[in-house]
Amino acid sequence: MLTVENLSVSFETRRGRMSVVEDLSFTLERGRTLGIVGESGSGKSVTSLAIMGLLPPNARVTSGHVWLDGQDLLCASESELQRIRGESLAMIFQDPMTSLNPSFTVGFQLEEAMTAHGVKDDLRARAVELLKWVGIPDPEIRLSSYPHQLSGGMAQRVMIAMAIACSPDFLIADEPTTALDVTIQAQILALLKKIQKERGMGLILITHDIGVVAQMADEILVMYAGHALEKGPKDEVIYRPRHPYTRALLASLPGRQENAAFRSRLPTIAGVVPDLLKRPTGCQLHPRCEFADEECRTKPPEKQKVGEVDVKCHRPLEPQ
Amino acid sequence: MIAFLLRRLGVAIPTLIGATVIAFGLIRLVPGDPVLHMIGERGASPEVYAEMRARYGLDRPLTTQYFLFLKNALNGDFGESIVSGQPVWHEFMDRFPATLELGLIALSLAVLIGIPLGVVAAVRRNSLFDYALMSVSLVGYSMPIFWWGLILILFFSVKLGLTPVSGRIDFAYDVPPWSGFLLIDVWKAGEGWPAFKSALVHLVLPAIALGTIPLATVARMTRSSMLEVLGEDYMRTARAKGLSRMRVIFVHGLRNALVPVITVVGLMAGSIVTGAVLTETIFSWPGIGRWLVESVLARDYPVVQSGILLISLAVIVVNLLVDVAYAWANPRLRGRL
Numbered sequence: 001m002l003t004v005e006n007l008s009v010s011f012e013t014r015r016g017r018m019s020v021v022e023d024l025s026f027t028l029e030r031g032r033t034l035g036i037v038g039e040s041g042s043g044k045s046v047t048s049l050a051i052m053g054l055l056p057p058n059a060r061v062t063s064g065h066v067w068l069d070g071q072d073l074l075c076a077s078e079s080e081l082q083r084i085r086g087e088s089l090a091m092i093f094q095d096p097m098t099s100l101n102p103s104f105t106v107g108f109q110l111e112e113a114m115t116a117h118g119v120k121d122d123l124r125a126r127a128v129e130l131l132k133w134v135g136i137p138d139p140e141i142r143l144s145s146y147p148h149q150l151s152g153g154m155a156q157r158v159m160i161a162m163a164i165a166c167s168p169d170f171l172i173a174d175e176p177t178t179a180l181d182v183t184i185q186a187q188i189l190a191l192l193k194k195i196q197k198e199r200g201m202g203l204i205l206i207t208h209d210i211g212v213v214a215q216m217a218d219e220i221l222v223m224y225a226g227h228a229l230e231k232g233p234k235d236e237v238i239y240r241p242r243h244p245y246t247r248a249l250l251a252s253l254p255g256r257q258e259n260a261a262f263r264s265r266l267p268t269i270a271g272v273v274p275d276l277l278k279r280p281t282g283c284q285l286h287p288r289c290e291f292a293d294e295e296c297r298t299k300p301p302e303k304q305k306v307g308e309v310d311v312k313c314h315r316p317l318e319p320q
Numbered sequence: 321m322i323a324f325l326l327r328r329l330g331v332a333i334p335t336l337i338g339a340t341v342i343a344f345g346l347i348r349l350v351p352g353d354p355v356l357h358m359i360g361e362r363g364a365s366p367e368v369y370a371e372m373r374a375r376y377g378l379d380r381p382l383t384t385q386y387f388l389f390l391k392n393a394l395n396g397d398f399g400e401s402i403v404s405g406q407p408v409w410h411e412f413m414d415r416f417p418a419t420l421e422l423g424l425i426a427l428s429l430a431v432l433i434g435i436p437l438g439v440v441a442a443v444r445r446n447s448l449f450d451y452a453l454m455s456v457s458l459v460g461y462s463m464p465i466f467w468w469g470l471i472l473i474l475f476f477s478v479k480l481g482l483t484p485v486s487g488r489i490d491f492a493y494d495v496p497p498w499s500g501f502l503l504i505d506v507w508k509a510g511e512g513w514p515a516f517k518s519a520l521v522h523l524v525l526p527a528i529a530l531g532t533i534p535l536a537t538v539a540r541m542t543r544s545s546m547l548e549v550l551g552e553d554y555m556r557t558a559r560a561k562g563l564s565r566m567r568v569i570f571v572h573g574l575r576n577a578l579v580p581v582i583t584v585v586g587l588m589a590g591s592i593v594t595g596a597v598l599t600e601t602i603f604s605w606p607g608i609g610r611w612l613v614e615s616v617l618a619r620d621y622p623v624v625q626s627g628i629l630l631i632s633l634a635v636i637v638v639n640l641l642v643d644v645a646y647a648w649a650n651p652r653l654r655g656r657l
Binding site for chain 2: 090
């Protein structure tokens with residue numbers, strides 16, 4: 001079980017300390033998928049890097065814990081983390097073309113993922129097997145390809161193969177399809193789903209596309225400016241959003257029938273994500289929220305439970 | 321790959337022709353006359369003078385002399401030294417290994433010390449080590465070789481008496497040339513450790529003098545190239561795989577950071593020759609640098625023009641090798657060669 005408990009992360013910048021993730025908590029079990037949605041700058045990626053222990057040097061975890069089966073990863077030594085990364089926790093990234101090392105062959109990078117965790121035998125055969133598994137044609141030939149000889153979708157498949165090489169318990173996919181063509185996106189998502197199902201992995205799927213999450217996740221966490229605004233089972237969050245932000249995100253989906261029928265401009269959320277160095281008082285969303293009142297402007301909302309859903313809002317919506 | 325090499329060789333031809341024109345032209349522009357230099361200004365009658373000039377073909381028009389020089393060079397005949405009467409080719413081959421040995425050791429110093437220093441500076445960016453290395457390397461880069469060489473001699477040879485002032489090896493040892501590299505030939509000659517040590521201490525100061533600028537350049541270049549690479553996505557991927565920090569930096573990082581460093585090392589092959597002229601003169605190192613200086617002073621036209629042609633050829637060959645290394649380090653280029 002992977003548990004993030006009251007996690008806060010801040011960055012030291014030249015303009016001062018910037019708090020990027022504030023008091024974030026969630027739990028993920030093996031075999032389940034957690035979808036984290038949010039705009040850019042909402043702290044999704046920083047959360048995943050914090051879990052992996054891969055935050056940049058100017059970032060600091062100011063409070064909280066990351067528990068992996070009872071072990072606090074934030075207190076783990078670098079060598080313990082090295083063992084955990086790849087073996088228990090793996091991660092794939094947004095841009096597969098820049099995430100693979102351009103100077104080494106696919107085979108080298110795949111085999112390295114295994115040797116790093118003590119696998120010594122049949123490396124080549126295992127690598128071929130992995131490539132076959134993620135749906136790469138002619139895996140034997142592809143082993144000696146360099147990343148620049150692969151298409152984006154292929155490269156992401158290689159990244160996935162590398163991530164699952166040591167059968168990790170949890171996989172973090174940080175915007176795994178954002179850099180890919182739409183047709184390839186669906187294939188990669190289907191592949192992730194298949195792997196998750198067959199290997200019983202816990203999957204954290206990070207995306208800005210609430211449509212993707214609706215398709216893939218068991219549970220959804222909506223992030224905004226480093227806060228978890230809404231968290232709950234997928235159907236609750238998608239069909240009965242309690243938070244105005246979640247509802248606005250869903251309303252702006254181009255695929256929705258009302259939007260398609262209207263054939264006009266898609267609804268958008270007015271305004272922009274706040275400057276994290278000059279956070280608004282009260283609720284982080286209030287400058288952009290149509291329901292905001294005096295309380296929202298002055299007092300930060302506490303997390304409250306509405307049915308099965310956690311909501312951080314003074315004025316949670318009635319399900320429609 | 322073969323096509324690529326041939327293309328690069330083709331590009332090298334104009335460079336070579338340019339080098340011959342400049343070498344041929346410059347030495348003749350310099351006031352002075354090789355024949356006068358040899359027979360002395362008061363020593364001979366006009367008849368002897370004219371006869372000597374004719375013997376070396378110096379009485380013919382300049383263009384004729386130039387094309388004769390080119391034609392002979394193409395046939396592998398680089399002429400004879402006016403001073404010694406020896407074929408230039410032999411003189412070159414006698415001295416070139418000494419320069420090559422010195423240059424290789426100097427470049428190796430630069431690469432073997434400069435790259436690790438640059439990597440550490442990049443990894444510990446803005447640390448005291450980083451600042452110190454960058455300041456020292458700036459000083460190293462800016463020091464004139466002749467001054468630095470003299471300071472080295474003054475301190476290590478004169479003050480401390482640790483190293484000899486000149487030459488390649490102690491007179492006591494007789495080492496017939498085999499590879500031309502004394503560090504190797506002493507073993508072939510059966511002289512053993514004492515001779516090796518003697519060759520080594522003779523080599524140390526010139527190698528430091530010649531290697532300082534390349535060392536500073538390599539360290540700075542490695543640092544900046546590594547800094548760029550450290551921020552790359554694939555470095556994060558490598559860590560996410562569970563690789564050790566050392567492996568991430570030295571395998572995944574350095575391999576990519578080396579690409580621009582290789583280019584710089586290649587470009588330095590040319591400046592090693594320039595540096596060798598100064599270093600060899602200061603340390604009386606019997607290589608082509610000192611040979612050229614002496615020939616220029618004696619207005620030994622054939623040696624200067626053919627010597628520069630041969631050195632240009634050597635530099636071009638080194639640059640070709642660097643291009644090959646560059647392609648090796650950068651697989652994205654391999655298909656396009």
